[in-house]
Amino acid sequence: MKNKILIPLVVIGALAAFFSFRYGGGDGQSTEERRTLIMESVVKAVQQYHYSPRDINDSFSDRVYHKVLDEMDYEKKFFTQKDINSLKKYEFKIDDEIKNGSIDFYDKLDAIFTKRIDDADTFYKEILKTPYTFKGNDKEELDGAKLAYASDDEALKDRWREYLKYKVLAKYVELEDDRAKKDTAKSDVAKKEPRKTDAQLETEARESVRKNQQNYFKRLHKWKPEERYALFVNAIATNEDPHTDYFPPVEKQRFDEEMSGTFFGIGAQLKDDNGKIKIAAVITGSPCWKQGELKAGDEITKVAQGEKEPVDIQGYEIEDAVTLIRGPKGTEVRLTVKRVDGSVKVIPIIRGEVLVEDKFAKSAIIKSNDGPVGYIYLPEFYADFQGINGRRCSDDIATEVTKLKNAGVKGIILDLRYNGGGSLNDVVEMAGLFVGRGPVVQVKGTNEAPKTLISGKDAIYNGPMAIMVNQGSASASEILAAAMQDYKRAVIVGSPTYGKGTVQKIMPLDEMIDPLTRMRMQADALAANKTGSAGGSIGSLKITIQKFYRINGGSTQLKGVTPDINLPDPYALLESGERNDKAALQWDEIAPSTYKPVPNAPNISELATISNSRVAANPTFKLIEESAVKIKKQKDDNLVSLNETEYRKEMDEANVTSKKLEEVQKKLTPFEITNPKEDLARIDADSTSIAKNNDWMKNLKKDIYITETVNIINDMVKSGTYIETGMK
Numbered sequence: 001m002k003n004k005i006l007i008p009l010v011v012i013g014a015l016a017a018f019f020s021f022r023y024g025g026g027d028g029q030s031t032e033e034r035r036t037l038i039m040e041s042v043v044k045a046v047q048q049y050h051y052s053p054r055d056i057n058d059s060f061s062d063r064v065y066h067k068v069l070d071e072m073d074y075e076k077k078f079f080t081q082k083d084i085n086s087l088k089k090y091e092f093k094i095d096d097e098i099k100n101g102s103i104d105f106y107d108k109l110d111a112i113f114t115k116r117i118d119d120a121d122t123f124y125k126e127i128l129k130t131p132y133t134f135k136g137n138d139k140e141e142l143d144g145a146k147l148a149y150a151s152d153d154e155a156l157k158d159r160w161r162e163y164l165k166y167k168v169l170a171k172y173v174e175l176e177d178d179r180a181k182k183d184t185a186k187s188d189v190a191k192k193e194p195r196k197t198d199a200q201l202e203t204e205a206r207e208s209v210r211k212n213q214q215n216y217f218k219r220l221h222k223w224k225p226e227e228r229y230a231l232f233v234n235a236i237a238t239n240e241d242p243h244t245d246y247f248p249p250v251e252k253q254r255f256d257e258e259m260s261g262t263f264f265g266i267g268a269q270l271k272d273d274n275g276k277i278k279i280a281a282v283i284t285g286s287p288c289w290k291q292g293e294l295k296a297g298d299e300i301t302k303v304a305q306g307e308k309e310p311v312d313i314q315g316y317e318i319e320d321a322v323t324l325i326r327g328p329k330g331t332e333v334r335l336t337v338k339r340v341d342g343s344v345k346v347i348p349i350i351r352g353e354v355l356v357e358d359k360f361a362k363s364a365i366i367k368s369n370d371g372p373v374g375y376i377y378l379p380e381f382y383a384d385f386q387g388i389n390g391r392r393c394s395d396d397i398a399t400e401v402t403k404l405k406n407a408g409v410k411g412i413i414l415d416l417r418y419n420g421g422g423s424l425n426d427v428v429e430m431a432g433l434f435v436g437r438g439p440v441v442q443v444k445g446t447n448e449a450p451k452t453l454i455s456g457k458d459a460i461y462n463g464p465m466a467i468m469v470n471q472g473s474a475s476a477s478e479i480l481a482a483a484m485q486d487y488k489r490a491v492i493v494g495s496p497t498y499g500k501g502t503v504q505k506i507m508p509l510d511e512m513i514d515p516l517t518r519m520r521m522q523a524d525a526l527a528a529n530k531t532g533s534a535g536g537s538i539g540s541l542k543i544t545i546q547k548f549y550r551i552n553g554g555s556t557q558l559k560g561v562t563p564d565i566n567l568p569d570p571y572a573l574l575e576s577g578e579r580n581d582k583a584a585l586q587w588d589e590i591a592p593s594t595y596k597p598v599p600n601a602p603n604i605s606e607l608a609t610i611s612n613s614r615v616a617a618n619p620t621f622k623l624i625e626e627s628a629v630k631i632k633k634q635k636d637d638n639l640v641s642l643n644e645t646e647y648r649k650e651m652d653e654a655n656v657t658s659k660k661l662e663e664v665q666k667k668l669t670p671f672e673i674t675n676p677k678e679d680l681a682r683i684d685a686d687s688t689s690i691a692k693n694n695d696w697m698k699n700l701k702k703d704i705y706i707t708e709t710v711n712i713i714n715d716m717v718k719s720g721t722y723i724e725t726g727m728k
Contacts, residue, residue, distance in 0.1 A: 035229055036101050038538050041512040042233055042246055043098055050240050051446050051502065051544045052585060060239060061094035063583070068109070068235035074144040077163060078116040080156050081149040087112070098236070106232045113228075117220050119153070123160045124213045128206050131199070132165050132172075134644035140166040143638035164209060165642050171205035173648060222317060230539075241544050242581045243504055249537045265326035266333060267354040268294055270318050277313060277321050279337075284682070284689045287352040294337065294347055296688075300325075301344075302336035310336060327351050358692075361393055362679070363400040364700060365407050367672040370714040374404030374412040375673075375706065381422030381430075381476040393422070394429040394457075401433060401461050403676035411464035411713035413706070414480075417494065421475025424453070424503060424548075431483045432457030434465060434490065439593040441479045442549040443503060450549065452593045464602070464716035465490040466709050469563060471576050474498035478556040479548060485561065486552045488601035491716070492561060493709050495569035499578035501557030502585060503546040509538050547585065553592035557585055564604045565611050565712060567705055568624040573632035602716050610715050611708065620664050620704045627657045670701035671710065 047053050054060055065087075073079050090097075090105040097105055140162050141147055150156035179196060196204070226248055233246040267286020268279050279298045288294040303324040304310035313321050325333055334348045359379055366373045376397065384390020397414075404412055424443075431440040432455025444450040467481050467490050478497050484490035510518060521538075549555050558579045578584045615621045634654065641647050675683060675693065683693045700706060 035103050041509040045541050046240055056095045058092040061092050063239050064094050064235045065091045068232050071231055076144050076147045076149050081151050083112050084149050121217045123157050127161050127164050128210045132168050134169050138642045139639045167209045168205045171208050175201045241583050241585050244544050245542045248539045263354055264329045264351050265354050266349045281688050284685050286354045288349050291349050297340045298337040300335050300337055304334040306332040361396040361400050365674050368710050371410040373710050373713050374409035376400045377415045381426050383423035383426050394426040397430050403678050410717045413466050413709050415468045416473045416477040417468050417470045418472035419477040427476040427479045428453045428455050429457050431455050433460050435487050439551045439595050440483045443546045445546045450590050464713050466493050469494040469497050474500040478561050481561045482550040488597040492563045493565045494563050496562050497560035499558045499560035501555045502544045504542045505545050507541045549590050551593040551595050554589045555587050558587045565608045568621045570624050570627045572628045607715050623661050665702055673697050673700050
């Protein structure tokens with residue numbers, strides 16, 4: 001999911017009087033009419049409601065033209081220069097097509113792309129019949145931005161030949177390494193296996209790549225026309241800013257599920273096992289977990305809706321199987337499964353609500369030498385906008401804080417690394433848990449006075465606190481980190497954040513259509529038996545309507561939040577975040593809100609000095625800084641040798657720092673980490689939950705960033721940090 005901040009849907013006023021769209025009526029919409037309707041609705045919505053709509057002119061057209069080409073073929077493995085030459089006349093005409101209700105450019109683009117998929121499908125099959133040798137001096141450029149389009153079909157085929165050679169070489173080296181391990185293995189089983197020759201390994205590598213390409217092209221051929229068209233519409237939408245997106249009806253449903261962390265289904269995680277759809281895991285507490293018969297390793301061969309005729313799903317893609325298995329709450333799905341022992345059984349399951357626990361906040365207790373420290377992981381600012389009693393992250397964080405207080409922790413760490421944002425309402429309420437009632441963030445729409453959003457929560461925790469951030473922390477994460485920094489309530493630890501300072505709203509595009517056309521669409525959908533949320537709908541638009549500002553008046557847009565204490569980051573030297581997108585809105589500032597920093601705030605300068613000394617003496621952080629230099633070099637130079645000797649040398653050089661890090665981490669003495677007692681019953685419910693929790697704990701123990709943040713909390717404890725927050 002993209003970095004995001006959202007507010008619940010507010011119904012937009014009727015707009016029917018503004019627009020007149022062509023509509024076939026009677027016999028229903030044609031594909032072209034529907035696509036034109038979608039494009040015009042998106043453009044009209046953007047022009048009227050976007051925070052800073054761009055002029056639709058030749059510059060606009062130029063950006064859309066190049067963006068959609070990059071989206072479709074960034075690696076330049078499909079289009080030839082001849083293809084591009086035939087499309088070049090549209091480079092500065094897409095704006096005219098939008099104004100005239102034409103999609104001629106897209107139609108020609110899609111026709112060429114569809115043909116090129118068929119061509120490339122033929123290329124790889126033919127190319128992989130011939131063995132490769134890896135002794136030449138040729139190289140493969142992995143950065144599509146540095147490549148020119150292949151001049152013609154033969155040049156394009158040569159590009160595929162070199163690309164596939166790179167893939168086969170990578171697999172061949174992997175197989176060689178596996179053979180070397182078996183050569184030195186002491187087990188009798190390894191010794192009895194016949195040693196494979198180089199030629200056999202090369203054949204095996206080509207076959208592995210062939211299967212991967214087969215699956216890749218299978219997905220491309222199943223790429224639905226409306227999904228490809230959505231890519232074009234999004235090139236128009238994201239031309240306004242990186243976070244304005246068009247959602248076809250099905251995508252909107254998936255977005256809602258991601259935001260809420262819930263969906264209606266059976267609660268089984270699926271995997272593709274050589275073309276067979278198998279159960280990877282059963283989610284604890286889900287309908288199939290309660291039913292009790294479905295097990296990990298079972299193969300699903302058929303799916304039936306209640307008593308209806310079952311559908312044979314052998315050969316289906318995972319996504320298509322999921323679509324059949326999910327459905328309305330309370331309905332029955334019957335799965336025909338083949339057990340590991342070969343037996344076959346039909347398992348009926350009543351669909352229900354499934355909670356994806358990995359998306360929700362959770363906590364742990366870290367036992368340091370100076371006392372227990374609480375740790376809370378928040379993957380995103382989730383909220384169930386559709387359900388009145390759905391999960392909300394602000395409520396869940398309050399629960400986790402209470403658990404940690406019950407455990408007697410000396411301080412709390414809130415981990416927002418890689419948290420892309422989410423619900424604006426929840427971040428405002430969450431801030432109140434640590435500073436009490438007061439301003440948290442300012443929001444401002446086009447030609448509007450800024451509005452300060454105030455938390456209505458009383459503080460429930462006033463001890464030492466640190467917030468962990470990195471380049472993946474965006475939007476709502478930046479709001480919380482910035483507010484805690486402005487109040488001097490918490491120490492912000494890590495690396496500069498993403499820099500997304502905009503607010504989005506989900507807008508149903510159907511509301512942009514005149515009532516008569518809308519009624520005809522619904523009638524056609526019913527006549528075609530297209531029921532459900534997607535029937536008769538043209539989708540939704542996630543649109544940027546506001547910018548947000550810190551309570552000190554500054555924007556986080558582009559600049560992000562600078563940590564109080566910087567820690568080495570392996571990606572520190574790369575251009576990343578919002579500032580790396582040409583369509584991003586610019587930084588600015590407004591007048592500050594009226595607020596008071598907390599009394600007895602932590603001494604940031606002193607804490608940073610102590611931390612910097614530890615980091616400078618820590619061999620792990622030194623290796624991370626070395627890694628940053630190498631990652632930057634790899635980013636700048638993406639030429640890979642297709643000579644096996646040179647390739648191995650390049651890989652060894654790339655992996656040397658990683659191997660050193662592994663060796664250093666083996667010598668570390670990790671903290672002891674436990675779960676809050678309130679979570680033990682849920683975790684111990686079954687073996688899957690236990691295994692997932694053990695993996696989580698294992699990763700926490702070897703996280704050097706958490707280790708240093710715990711040290712910072714302990715420094716705060718020693719200094720007597722205690723925040724007066726007006727707690728009740």
